Amino acid sequence: xxxxxxxxxxxxxxxxxxxxxxxxxxxxxxxxxxxxxxxxxxxxxxxxxxxxxxxxxxxxxxxxxxxxxxxxxxxxxxxxxxxxxxxxxxxxxxxxxxxxxx
Numbered sequence: 001x002x003x004x005x006x007x008x009x010x011x012x013x014x015x016x017x018x019x020x021x022x023x024x025x026x027x028x029x030x031x032x033x034x035x036x037x038x039x040x041x042x043x044x045x046x047x048x049x050x051x052x053x054x055x056x057x058x059x060x061x062x063x064x065x066x067x068x069x070x071x072x073x074x075x076x077x078x079x080x081x082x083x084x085x086x087x088x089x090x091x092x093x094x095x096x097x098x099x100x101x102x
Contacts (some may be wrong), residue, residue, distance in 0.1 A: 001054040006026075012098055019042075021038075044060050046058070046089065054078065059072075
């Protein structure tokens, strides 16, 4: 699952506006390794962490108040593309994301 998430994250980063900061972080190798995508808009920070076992956590935190605006935990469905499963997360950040034909 990490390879699929990594590929989706790279494609998402490629579609971001130039003024949006992003970081793709590979966790240390372990029995349940992670890949994390951080996105920063002017008014919010979004983070999606994906674990090798397919579990994920997505959250958006308001930059000013530091309050959580959005949170979703779940398990990616390997029979579906990653993008549609995180469409609401990206929309709340104002990001279109890559084309859905991942």
